Amino acid sequence: MFTKESIEKIDVENKKWQQVYNKSVAKTPERLTRFSSVSDHPVQNLYTPLDIKDLDYSNDIGFPNQYPFTRGVQPSMYRGRLWTMRMFAGLGSAKDTNKRFHLLVNEGQTGLSTAFDMPTLMGYDTDSPKSVGECGRCGVAIDTLKDMEILFEGLPIDRITTSMTINPPAAVMWAMYIAMAEKRGIRREAIGGTIQNDMLKEFIAQKTFMCPPKPSMRLITDTVEFATKEVPRWNPISISGYHIREAGSTAVQELAFTLADGIAYVEAALERGLAVDSFAPRLSFFFNSHIDFFEEIAKYRAARRMWAKIMSERFKAKDQRSMWLRFHTQTAGCSLTAQQPYNNVIRTSLEALAAVLGGTQSLHTNSLDEVLALPTEEAATIALRTQQIIAEESGVANTIDPLGGSFYIERLTKDMEEEAFEYIKKIDDMGGMVAAIERNYPQLEIADAAYKYQKQIDSKEKTVVGVNKYVTEEEIPVEILQIEAELEEKQIQWTNQVKDTRDNKKVKNALEKLGESAQRDDNLMHPIIDAVKEYATEQEICDVFREVFGVYRDPGVY
């Protein structure tokens, strides 16, 4: 990007300037003994053309919608259409959550995103002994297709897309969504959305489990194949770094492990006999936006460039859309503090801004009270307004990749790419991500990083306002959303009522057929859809998987 002569000149000038700098800090010392990002990546005092002299504009940075997509995947980015404002919501019963969905859509939200309660996430019904005390606590309780019907009642699912954050039983929730749409006369070809369905990062970080890694990969590949053939507007996997980061990883680890998971899913689909360009355009990603502003922006830019290279060079994709890394972002829950909770609005604003400057396709902004409980309506509305202010007041969405070309951002993007590719090589050498997980490799790398960060907070090397600095005695209380105590009992009664009115013989047949398909190599989506249409419960279906495929148990490493 620079001529040899200009680099030589800048080099001389830079050396001179560094002397000026050193004199200055000899008088007034630097504020910190060491400057580093929240991930502990060292930060220089100044970045200049010298730091990016080896980059080539066309090959490394390029133009939006052009390989390697560093500056964005769409040609017009936010000048054409803003990112999708997709607030994650789920609480109590299907009816409660339906009410929240209507509120968010009325307030200008442009996509739906469903949070499920713990029993639903783990493939248990509300009446399971494992579910006691959990119903509706951290999301909505779904036991049968009836609940799914209520959840989306009156919502325009033919026009807006729906994301469902669920993993081990993702295929079952998706089957319920398809069946619900079809009951309303909307064909499966017409519905759009995403299921998270990323089990590898569950083993690594979020830890909702059902079956061991290998059968989990089979179930996921079934959904990829089914989406490719029958539900073409659906993203069957949202390859997620979010939870890896929440578990305490560094930004580079988040980047590396997420893309390594992506590689494993692509390999599994290729093994199934699918052509790379038939399914790869429907793979989507999900990243965290943590508090270190520039590091996050560089991470998204590096992610796009790396995925483009991986798809083109490693998997020989030809369709450009296979090389696009499209991603959803959520601001970092783990960066929020219970202390002085109103400060969380500011943290979330900075994180949301980083996601936008990094070119996200959709965004969830956390509510100020999420560190304490599920968000109240007021808190969720402020979080949505944060996005609207960034989008329509701040002006940051008026030009594409406004930080592209920044010496610091470009250097950091390159550093993160190189470090993440090193991790991917290590994982390749272990035999791929499934093998690495079986050795607990990513789990322990993350645990090390999390422990180190906690120590840095305790020693005050890293500041968290209100926690280890600027602490106040008096706390302003915030209103907390309460989940009604009777909910669990009511939900159990309701599901029993559904069970009483369905044709139990047909349910039994459907479950037996599912079991037989599971033992063969059939695609399981068809028998799952058949079973949910008979109002088989989520757990009845998942118990078939647990019986045929076995149950995964947490190795408990720390």
Place this chain on the structure above:
Amino acid sequence: MNQKRKIRILVAKPGLDGHDRGARIIARTYRDAGFEVVYSGLHQTPEEVVQAAIQEDVDMIGLSSLAGAHMYLFPRVVELLHEKGADDIVVCGGGIFPEEDIPKLKKAGIKELFTPGTPLDKVVKWVEENVKPRG
């Protein structure tokens, strides 16, 4: 031979909640502070937690919860310890709890509750001051 037995702690994750960052950091912290640590792993029922505590002959159980089911799970662990005659095992908890739940949990026999932002040395000091090797 008056060498004091080390304090033994079970760090446990009852319920379906998978947020184990805190539990694992605490397990490492206790280990580095010189305690003997057993980590239960995820998705334990209160029955499994109590069984492990008795089997491993621990002096304290540290329960971790971040998904809202603490009002059932924590008191249930204390109740089961009582049933098994193991009342002398100290129970404390860490995680996300609404302010008003804390006195209720203490009344139910959870000796102390730690919320996000607690420095690790405070967690260690509390064990040193409140837990003694049993028997």
